[in-house]
């Protein structure tokens with residue numbers, strides 16, 4: 106029943122005053138420490154980064170999206186290139202998201218049944234039919250180190266009844282995914298759904314844990330529901346997730362929310378926020394967000410974040426980066442993205458260090474004290 110051969114997860118420290126923990130996850134490609142932030146490479150590239158730059162920033166695991174890569178360039182291209190790692194030139198761990206969220210949010214003309222989901226690809230309209238078994242097979246063939254099951258992702262506006270119905274299918278699909286998963290050197294995570302309803306989240310957690318996955322993810326949160334509702338839910342559900350397995354919060358992307366989730370015992374995060382905001386000229390800093398295109402920075406010699414030691418902050422001023430954006434120079438989005446990914450990876454690294462030193466809540470409080478959500 107157990108797949109312990111695929112995954113090794115060691116908890117290196119536990120915070121006495123919260124649920125926060127630090128750990129090491131070993132995949133067949135190597136290890137990475139938790140809590141950790143995974144840069145997002147939906148299309149097999151973390152936008153604007155070379156793999157070498159990601160390595161320099163300390164990234165040892167990134168996320169790619171099986172759905173996107175399956176519709177373009179397709180499995181044949183990836184397989185004849187020797188698998189996803191070789192195709193994209195990345196030698197460390199890759200987690201592939203199944204693409205459930207994308208299928209249910211991007212693709213059009215969906216027909217969903219218990220058997221699977223048929224839809225038209227979001228960019229060329231080609232009709233595709235995917236079953237939970239096929240989604241596992243696709244991730245095995247791509248060769249990612251951590252795979253995710255296919256789940257149904259209802260909108261955050263769904264009623265309790267609708268979520269209840271959807272959960273039945275998500276649980277059925279999880280069971281079939283587990284049965285279909287053949288490559289035991291690949292880690293497989295189950296996904297807990299249940300919308301904003303604590304009762305349904307708990308039920309989902311029990312059903313998914315019963316299937317005995319290598320790790321557990323929280324899906325379908327941070328999709329538009331009020332922030333307080335989400336925080337209450339993580340506070341309630343995260344500590345109930347199995348202690349000895351990695352816990353992954355899918356798609357959470359504000360620095361304050363990440364630290365909050367770490368305090369409830371979450372280990373892994375991903376979000377497009379650092380790269381997407383970076384391309385728009387918004388930097389995450391220790392004082393809050395800086396929209397570098399604002400006129401206020403026209404003559405500002407300070408770096409994006411005076412408390413940051415990254416390459417972008419060590420060498421360039423806000424005035425220069427603003428000039429790059431105003432001149433539509435590609436280096437602008439590159440530098441802000443670089444700083445942002447450094448910031449998120451660094452935030453998790455510092456959280457980890459503080460957990461090991463037994464000072465996580467002090468670190469969290471200091472960070473919150475300095476970080477102004479409204480800073481511009």
Ligand SMILES: [Zn+2]
Pocket residue numbers: 409410413414415416417418419444445447
């Ligand atoms: Zn920086």
